[in-house]
Amino acid sequence: MPRMLDVSEDVRAEIGDQEADRLLAGESAPSSYDCTSCRTPGDTEQERTSTVLFVGEETAVLAFAHASCIPSQVVRVAEAQLQGAVRSITGERPAAPPPAPAGPPARTPEPAPGQAVLGITSGLILVQGELHPALVVEPTGPIARPGTDGSGGDVFLPLLIEQGFAPVHEVNRAPVPLSGWSVLLAMGQLHAVLAPGAAGGSPVAWWQAHQPLQVTDDWRTTANKTHTVLVYAAPAGSIGQQPREDLMRDALEKAAAGGRLVAAAMPLAGTGAS
Known part of the structure; x- marks a missing residue:
């Protein structure tokens, strides 16, 4: 039986026309399914x-995902993450403790000295009376401009401003959308913040x-409702690993007052990113 599937050109290019046609025909x-974004059931025979x-x-x-959650797309991730994806999709999920509202940061692999x-x-952060899902990014140390020896000092914020992030003067004012950037929420978990690829190519992490x-x-519920993450x-040392959302808000307010905070609104991966 034919399925109500959306297969993007990028996905078709990866899997080939024959497999794409088999999917659309319902053969494969x-x-x-469980939506890879919101983790609630979906039906390919009844909904996009x-x-x-x-x-x-x-x-x-x-x-597979509800078309109302995220569009059809190719998402490039680390090989190790795919092992977790396979377990999630096949139902072999390892048990995990419930997360705290604003727990310690997830970090990339250990860096070189x-x-x-x-x-x-x-x-979650309250902005103009409405709750928004938020991510707070903070380096473990000063960030140097690529190709330099770091003698120019910490340029983390200037680099982001060059990419389109805007200085935050008032946390109660929502940041503006940043074209081409997005947040990848998949298998009910946060995987990456994606930036535009070179020369209009696929987004990069x-x-x-x-x-x-x-x-x-x-x-997760709020993110799937708004389709937007703030x-x-x-800079390093501005926010810290705050254990509660009210403390995170206080730290954001102090950073903004000191001119040490930038922000952007980003869609969930692919939803409105250009």
Whole structure:
């Protein structure tokens, strides 16, 4: 039976016309699935469904999502993350403790000595009376401009401003959208913050979790409702690993007052990114 599937040109190019046609005809697509974004059930025979292809260095995994959650797309992730994706899609999920509202950052693999990495904290933030899912990005140390010896000091914020992030003077004012950037929420977990690819190519991971970051049910529900995540960034030592959302808000307010905070609003991966 034909399926109500969306297969993007990028996905078709990866899997080939023959496999794409088999999916659309219902020969190789399931009738029911768990949405790779919101983790609730979906039905390819009754509702528009996106095909989402996760591609690693050696492996590719095809997953399905409500078209209302994310569009059909190719998502490039680390090979190790695909092992978790396979377990999630097949139902072999390892048990995990419930996350705190704003727990410690998920970090990239251990850096070389003297090399800073980006940490991320997730939490809900109240802006103009409405709750928004937020991510706070903070390096473990000063960031140098690529190709320099670091003598120019910490240029983390100037680099982001060059990319389109805007200085935050008032946390209660929502940041503006940043074209081409997006947040990858897949298998109910946070995987990456994606930046535009070179020469209009596929998005690349600006930040990527070494292990997918657990988020609360409220955070995930709000993100899938708004399709937008507020991403804040501050230099090393500005925010810290705040254990509660109210403390994270206080730290953001102090960073903004000191001119040490930038932000942008980003869609979930592919939803409105250009």
